[in-house]
Amino acid sequence: MFYHIKELQYNAKPSQPDPVYAKKLQEILGGQYGEMSVMMQYLFQGWNCRAENKYKDMILDIATEEIAHVEMIATMIAQLLDGAPAHAQEQAAADPAIEAVLGGMNPQHAIVNGLGAQPNDSVGYPWTARYTVASGNLLADFRANLNAESQGRLQVCRLYEMTTDPGVRDMLSFLIARDTMHQNQWMAAIEELEQTQGAVVPSSFNPEYEKQEVSYSFYNFSKGTESQQGRWASGPTLDGKGSFEYIEDPKSMGQVPDLKPGPPYMHGTPPEDIRAGQNPPS
Amino acid sequence: MFYHIKELQYNAKPSQPDPVYAKKLQEILGGQYGEMSVMMQYLFQGWNCRAENKYKDMILDIATEEIAHVEMIATMIAQLLDGAPAHAQEQAAADPAIEAVLGGMNPQHAIVNGLGAQPNDSVGYPWTARYTVASGNLLADFRANLNAESQGRLQVCRLYEMTTDPGVRDMLSFLIARDTMHQNQWMAAIEELEQTQGAVVPSSFNPEYEKQEVSYSFYNFSKGTESQQGRWASGPTLDGKGSFEYIEDPKSMGQVPDLKPGPPYMHGTPPEDIRAGQNPPS
Amino acid sequence: MFYHIKELQYNAKPSQPDPVYAKKLQEILGGQYGEMSVMMQYLFQGWNCRAENKYKDMILDIATEEIAHVEMIATMIAQLLDGAPAHAQEQAAADPAIEAVLGGMNPQHAIVNGLGAQPNDSVGYPWTARYTVASGNLLADFRANLNAESQGRLQVCRLYEMTTDPGVRDMLSFLIARDTMHQNQWMAAIEELEQTQGAVVPSSFNPEYEKQEVSYSFYNFSKGTESQQGRWASGPTLDGKGSFEYIEDPKSMGQVPDLKPGPPYMHGTPPEDIRAGQNPPS
Amino acid sequence: MFYHIKELQYNAKPSQPDPVYAKKLQEILGGQYGEMSVMMQYLFQGWNCRAENKYKDMILDIATEEIAHVEMIATMIAQLLDGAPAHAQEQAAADPAIEAVLGGMNPQHAIVNGLGAQPNDSVGYPWTARYTVASGNLLADFRANLNAESQGRLQVCRLYEMTTDPGVRDMLSFLIARDTMHQNQWMAAIEELEQTQGAVVPSSFNPEYEKQEVSYSFYNFSKGTESQQGRWASGPTLDGKGSFEYIEDPKSMGQVPDLKPGPPYMHGTPPEDIRAGQNPPS
Amino acid sequence: MFYHIKELQYNAKPSQPDPVYAKKLQEILGGQYGEMSVMMQYLFQGWNCRAENKYKDMILDIATEEIAHVEMIATMIAQLLDGAPAHAQEQAAADPAIEAVLGGMNPQHAIVNGLGAQPNDSVGYPWTARYTVASGNLLADFRANLNAESQGRLQVCRLYEMTTDPGVRDMLSFLIARDTMHQNQWMAAIEELEQTQGAVVPSSFNPEYEKQEVSYSFYNFSKGTESQQGRWASGPTLDGKGSFEYIEDPKSMGQVPDLKPGPPYMHGTPPEDIRAGQNPPS
Amino acid sequence: MFYHIKELQYNAKPSQPDPVYAKKLQEILGGQYGEMSVMMQYLFQGWNCRAENKYKDMILDIATEEIAHVEMIATMIAQLLDGAPAHAQEQAAADPAIEAVLGGMNPQHAIVNGLGAQPNDSVGYPWTARYTVASGNLLADFRANLNAESQGRLQVCRLYEMTTDPGVRDMLSFLIARDTMHQNQWMAAIEELEQTQGAVVPSSFNPEYEKQEVSYSFYNFSKGTESQQGRWASGPTLDGKGSFEYIEDPKSMGQVPDLKPGPPYMHGTPPEDIRAGQNPPS
Structure with a gap:
């Protein structure tokens, strides 16, 4: 069960509205690696957890924090949209600067959401549950989590570079620091599991049942051997x-694969020798 | 540029048809972590690669192998569908065994694909490009790849458990071994990059610009402190x-967030003191 | 069965082309609450209707009108796209005004649709059948319809504010009036059903089988009690x-939830005491 | 910001596993009107709220409760999947009862989620953010909410009828009661807003700008006049x-719509009189 | 504008309910090549048509017929669902035949639609507007239409084979005949356009601007030359x-592609020689 | 199995970066009729092919070429994105030209992909497997292929018109020529199959089982008879x-359709005469 308090986890106070940046900021809210993804991913991993309780508790702690991150970014976006020029009078002025703002805005921010955040990414594509990972194998899932926090921090850093607004940068600096922690957190949990289980997921599958002669071979499927220079070779x-x-x-x-002709009731391409005939349905 | 040879990379020969299993096998063809995902993910990572050539070459080698994996599984599925009882005459016989097969089949395997594989997962959901990851940061992406190979091997192992067909198991034992290699491959490449760049992605962001006082804090957002017992605390x-x-x-x-009322032309909920009036469009 | 007449239900004549506005207008054509949604929603509600014939007839009357609304808006969009500057020669002129138009256009209007309307929303996301509601319970569905006409009229009013073109405004003023009617229509139908069935959907579920001690409690899940001031408390x-x-x-x-460890053939995270071992497939 | 406590809001304890029912129960978790939808919808409405604080607080109270409902159902599903027969040995027994279970299960519950809940509906379609509504106009949105609680309670009642498990029915009886409250809650909030704003959304649009002669007309777009018998006529x-x-x-x-031919650089169907020629690119 | 009459275009009267077949029949209602697709495709092609009026009229005639086909199939599905055993009492009887029916049903037909048709395909995937084609070039689009009617007739024939219900077969025999007509219709329209415009779409692009030396070459990208035996070689x-x-x-x-390193503010993988340093944001 | 060589099939060398055009070019990479679609469509048609080997070989030859086309366009897009001004310093300069570029860019090209191509279309919508067609009937599928190459060439020609960059035009002129070939190739294969099988798909369905009296009738479902003027009438x-x-x-x-009331346990709208009562669950 959950409780809410009215204060945000950290400040979300832009210095001034910027509806074009609001569109870009949607990426870390509702994108593939936005806060909604880690929030839902950690919630489902926690609720489905069949391992020791310390894992379930740890996962749900971070999940609960991520809800607060979604809240902060949504609040920021709503304020960046304050006073967006979604009005014909202002368009009529034909100010090129306003025109550029309008062209760069997400039109749904005005038409659909009335100057509010939406659970979508920076091109307006809706968040989808297919972004989440909860496999029942914690080592596999913690690798998914480490990836999510890596992609996520990368995107926040890029967004930091795209603005000079000190209020926006302040909030992003907090998110960047939390992603530093969360990368460290998943690396620590991975290390712990790898030490007891081994590094290959799943560890419980009997190696005799895999084709071990190809388990450690790098295949060079191209002309040239530049790929031989790495640690993996x-x-x-x-x-x-x-x-x-x-x-x-x-x-x-x-x-060489060689499929049988399908049965007549499938009405696929008939073999050449019976193409003249007809297959009556029965 | 690419060339094709007619032989499969490894055998894909089921001992007998099994249309219900064909439905399940779709997961590792067109699912979130199926072979189509790693194929497209590695292709785009390779084509977008701006780092040294050994990385581009390595990535495209494995990408090219993955196309062959999609080919093997598609071929396997088509054969598992041989002679599927998609016909009323056979239904009429009301054999409960056939009935169970029909209930467990993917109806599109017959109606849409004429007993062929489809680029979808085990519930018929189509593969989508939102499964792919190609961020331009190789350390981030190699973590995505390690996760993909971990989830992928886990799913193939589960599918191995769900059949006793020796021909199907033979093919899966090959895929399991290759996933062992590919997990090792990405772990090796990650180790190499972490040693030169550091472990937190992206390494090039100036730490002075992150809020460092919260970079290493675990927040316990729940009652109870079981989450304190791990390496991450x-x-x-x-x-x-x-x-x-x-x-x-x-x-x-x-x-405490406090949003301003929207402008009248947004027609949001008006503040209480002006609800009686009307905002004429101008 | 249906018949078509060539005249539109109402005029759709813009005063001049405006390809940027054409992009915005897509929202009320193929968006979540665009005309395609109510058209398909009412058609399916009508076709599935198992209640008295007056309902089926009423629902299909309005459904048939909505097809005509889609037609009007599609026709309007095609005209707004007349002469869109989708051509390098004109780009070459580097006129900032043209540049702004091009940046604000939906590129698919030119590349994919050859200056025609598309069944998508204002960010190019395709209309999806998951927008439709047809539950078999008319009171539930009429509430969905009242919501759809409320969201729809709100969006049309916002779009009215975003243009000064008298021809576009003329068409929108007609759609706004029809949405006034349709909100009234569904309110009337809801009132009629609530009077005979009661207000809670579904009315036919035996109240003894619900946990009645929590049926009328407002839960304050946050610090502070501002939520106590409303009619709902x-x-x-x-x-x-x-x-x-x-x-x-x-x-x-x-x-406190406590899930059992999964069976070995699921290859989830093994309990700590058996992590050293291996589960051979059988 | 949010906090978590480890106890569920209400019990989620099935009497025995039932993996086929687990698949059906996904509908009220990740379906169009499942708990994820109301959770995300209320969160975004609350975060975007620009009206008085009592509304924001009320909306976020119910949003926070809905997170707990998702948690309960996810926990229930994981337990219904305990001991699911996802294993070839058991299949080999060829027990028709087990066969029927396997045919009726969602294969991803085993292959992808390792016997855990997933954020999808009962046919495995992923939850999508396009299910949410947050328009910035509270009267419109509260109608969306009343609809969501009506569709939701209807689906839970249907699922209640589909099981005889007393533990499952106990949890559903709680959800049904809460949906009774939530329907009443939104009806109360709607009544309050309608009294100050009027019934047609948005109330702030100047009626002079709508085509008032068609604002109250029912159009009979079909042969026969059964639709004349209702309150709406x-x-x-x-x-x-x-x-x-x-x-x-x-x-x-x-x-009668009559579109102009497109410009030559669009390469649409050329008018008849110039079909012989060629349009060189310039 | 459109009118509705209450009679169906052709009879849709099953001899008896069959909820499992109802699920399959959804394919030709809401699938990629179901009747919803041709209905929406032809409507948009007609509304966007910039060619002579005879084309617009012809396209909208067939579009209007397709709405009636959707109506027939939806009506058929609702009747096939009559009396579906969606109830625990009947499940309790544990009749294996009922069990098989339940396993083969689409659970949403009961839970979501209350025994009504839904705008989805046979695996429950929603119809999406990305199925439609309306390019502004009629020759291109008529080829899309010929394909749609070919895939559509193929699927209806397969469904005909999967039932012995005379009422269902009667309706399908009508749809199959109409698809025969519609294939002929589009072939006729294609022939007419090819005779005036030429066979390659678009005909209006200046051939001097294409790389003509590769315009008629078949590339054998595989080992072996079996592909040489066809008319295309x-x-x-x-x-x-x-x-x-x-x-x-x-x-x-x-x-050989060789991409430049990205700028520092993109935080991609840094070149080897600067990996030790940091790029401060500016 | 597949091999890769490092050279592109044809040059992909833009004369200068153009991030706005990069966004548009995504259409023919990851759009409905982009190169990813034909690549995947032909691969699956080839792998599922149950007809003579010359067809399988031919289809896989062209499929393998299409992978190379995706590679060329992805490489082109990455170069068009070189030096994209995704940085606040440059924004600060407030140069309207840069502003226009930023407004017209796809924000994900910077934030998500680090100046790389993505598997999406020109509005950022992800490629989906529902674009592919592989029915098991080659005549049907070759018509799908002819359509795909027609829509594809049309879009490439439009994109050719939208740029004056000689390097981009050079690559497009190659793709246009290959689409000329591929349209001819599928026309040739269609002609070959129609001559042996007949023109209506599927040819193997017994015509006695279709309702032949309506197999050749054009229905004029509108007022006016302009549609009578064509070859189809x-x-x-x-x-x-x-x-x-x-x-x-x-x-x-x-x-006239007349559906029966649903069973009580469906909780649909009850018939008027029993609305007062309650249906207890049993």
Whole structure:
């Protein structure tokens, strides 16, 4: 169960309205790696958690913080939209600066949301639950989380560069710091799990049942061997169980596929020798 | 540019048709972490790569392999659909076994695809480009790739458990092994980049511009402190630059939000004192 | 069955082209609350109607009118796109005004639709059938319809404010008037149904089977009690069967969730005591 | 900002696993009118609220409760999936009852989520932000909310009928009661706003600018006049400002549309007289 | 503008309910090539038509017919759902036949639509406007239409094979015949346009501006030359302007791509020589 | 299985960056008829092919070429984005030209992709697998392919008109030529199949089972008979088996639909005579 308090986790106070920037800021609210994604992802990972309680508790702590991040950004966007020139009188003035603002705004911010934030990304595409990851395997999911916090911090840093508004930058500096923490947090949790389970997900699958002769081979599927220069092409593998092998010219190990003609009631392309006839339905 | 050879990378030969299993196998073809996702993700990462050529080459090598994986699974699905009982005569027989098969099949496999594979997941949801990640920051993206190979191998292992068909298991044992390699490959590439750049993405953002006092604090946003027991709550942080701090009762640092009323031409809820009037359009 | 006549229901004649406004106008054509939504919603409600014929007939009358509204707006958009400057020669002139037009246009209006309307909203997101509501319960659905006409009229009024073109305004003034009628129409139909069925949907569910002690309680899930000042916090409930009660500090009534570990063949995170082992597939 | 407590708002304890029912229950978690929809809808309405504080507080109180409802249902689904027979050994037994369970399950519950809930509906379609409504006009939005609670309660009642598990029915009886409250709550808030603003949304648009001669006319767009029998076809209108009028045979009031040929650089279908020629790009 | 009459275009009377078949029938209602797609596609092509009036009229005639097809199929589905066993009492009986029906049903038909049709396909995926084609070039669009009627008739024929219900087959036999007409209709319209414009779309693009040396070459991008055996590999081209040429071993004609490093404010992977440093935001 | 070579199929070298044009160019990369669509469509048609091997080989040859086209366009877009002014310092200069560029850019090109191509269309909508067609009937699918190449070439020609950059035009002139070939290729393959199978898809359905009296009738569903002037309204049908007939005033051939009330446990609108009562759940 959840409680709300009226104060924001951190200040969200722009120095002045900027409806074009409001559109861009939607990316970290409702985009693939926006705050809505980590909020929903952590909530579902926490609620589905079948491991020790310390994991469930930790995941739900960060999930609850992320709701507050969505709240901060939504509040910021609403204020950036204050006084947006969504009005014909002002258009009539034909001021090129206003024109540029109008061209760069998300029209739905005015028409649909009445100068409010929306749960969409910076091109207006709605947030979708297919962004979330909750597999029941914590090591796999913590890697998803580390990726999400990496993509997320990268996007916030880029948005920081795109504004000079000190109030906006202040809020972003807070989000950037929290993403530093959250990257560290997931790295710590990953390290802990890898030490007990091993590095390859899932650790519980019997290796005898995998085709081990190709488990550590790098296949060079292109002309040229520049890909041989990296850590991934030689030396011990990261799971500590083998050595990388570089296969310069990988060969097929499979059959030439040859599908059977479909049954007549499928009405696919008939084989050549019966094309003249008809298959009556029965 | 690309070339095709007619042989599959590895065998895809089921022992017998199984249209219900064909539906499930769609998950690793066109699902969020199916082979189409890694294929498209690696292709775009490779084509957009602005780093040294060894990375571009490596990424496109694995991308090219993934196209072959999509090919193998599609071929497998088409064969699992051979002789699917999509016909009223057979239904008429009212055999409960056939009925169960029909109820468990994806109806589009017959109606739309004529007993062929489709670029969708196991509930028929179409693959979407929002599954792909190509940020221009390789460390961020390699974490996305490690996650994708972790989720992918987990799903293939689960599918392995759901069949006893030796031909299907043979193909899956190959895919499982390749995912072992690909997890190792991305771990190796991540290690290489972290050693030169540092662990927090992006490494190039000036830390003075982040709010450093909250960069290493774990916030306990719930009653109870089970979340204090993990590696993430104390000790040095994983980026080697700080120490985790556990905040048992985090406080708000922000304002109570208070949005201004919108302009009259937005026709939002009017403030109480002017509700009787009308705003004429101008 | 349907017939078409070539005249529009009302005039759709812009005074001059305005490709930027054409983009905005897409919202009330193919947006969440555009005319396509009410058209499809009413058609499906009518076709699925299992109540008296007067309802089916009424719903299909308004559905048929909505097809004509889609037609009017599509026709308007095509004319607003007349002569759109989608051409390099004109770009080359580097006229900032033309540049602003181009930046504010939907590029698909030229590239994909050849200066025609598209079944999408103002950010180019396609109309989706998930916008429609047809539940088989008319009181529930008429509330959906009243909402749709309220959101719709609100958006048309906002678009009216965003143009000074008298031809566009003329068409919008007609749509606004029809939405006035349609809000009244659904309010009338709701009143009629509420009088015979009661106000809570569905009326046919036995109240003994609901947990009646919480049926009229307002839960204050935040610090502070500003939410106590409204009609919803005290006095008789609107269904005439109880009194609102304000619970200032609501308490949990449920368990602390504790999920069982998953079976080994799910390959979730293994419990700590068996992490060293392996689960062979069987 | 938000806090979490570990207890659920109300019990979510099934008497026994039922993976087929788990699939159905997803509808009220991640469907168009599931708890995720009202949770996100109320959060965004609250965060965007520009009206008096009592509204913002009230909306966020109910939003915060809805997060707890999502939590309860997710927890219930995970338990309904306990011991789901997602394993070949059990399939091999070829027990028709198990076969029926497997055919009726959502395959992603096992393959993707490892026996956990997912943020999708009962056919596996992901929750999308296009389900949310936050227009900046509270009367419009409260109508959306009343609709959402009506559709929601209807679906929960139907799901109640589809199970006999007393633990599941206990949780649903709680949700049904809360939906009774929430319908009453929005009806109360609507009544309050209608009394000060009037019934037609938006109330602030100048009626002189709408085409008032068609503001109260019912158009009979079909053969036969069964639609004349309802409250919507005669008598005073619900906004108290006019009288319904029934137009038995509505006539067109608009032009026959006649679009101009497109410019040559659009490469549309050329007019007949110039089809022989070519338009060189310039 | 449109009018409705209460009679269906053709009978839609099933002999008995069949909720499992109702799910399958959704494909030709709301699927990629269902009747909703051709209805919306033809409506938009007609409304956007800038060519002679005979085309606009013809397109809107067939569009108007398609609305009636959607109506017929929706009506059929609602009747196939009559008496669907969506009730626990009946489940309790544990009759395997009922179990199979329940497993094969679309759960939303009961929970969401109350035994009514929905605007979705046979796996419950919603109809989307991205299925429609209206390019402003009639020859291109008529090819889209011929394809749509071909895919559509194929799917209806497959569905005909999947039932023995004489009432359902009667309706399908009508739809199959209309699709025969509509394939002929679009072939006729295509022939007419090709004779005046030529076969390659768009005909108005100056051929001097295309790279004509590769306009008639078949590239064999695989090992082996089975693809040489078809009409497409030799002989005169179908546009009457060239001859097919078979290139057995096509060579690259382009550069090795080499992208520049991004600017520092993008925070992509930094070049190796500056990885130690930091880019302060400015 | 596939191999990659590092050279592009043809040059992709813009003369200078143009981030606004980069946004437009996305249409032919990730749009409905972009290169990703034909790439995936042909791959799946090839892999699912159950006809003679020459078809499978031919389809996979062109599929493999299309991967190279995606590669070329992605490479072009990344270069068009070089040096995009996504930085506040430059914004601060308030140069209207830069402002116009920023307003016309896709913000995700900077924020999400770090100046790289994305698998989306020109309004940022992600590529979706619902764009692909692979029905198992080659004649149907080749018509889909002919349409795809027609829409595709039309869009590339329009994009050619929208730029004067000689490097961009050079690449487009190559794509236009290849689309000329591919239209010819599919026309040739269609001609070959129509000659052996007949023109109506599917050819294998027994015509006795279709309602032949309506197989060649044009229905005029509108006032006025302009639609009578075309090839589709009289003369022999294109399948060579009948004559077109023009029905000026088509009549209904079906029933007035009349659905039964739903069962009580569906909680639809109750019939009038039982509205007072309650249906207890059982």
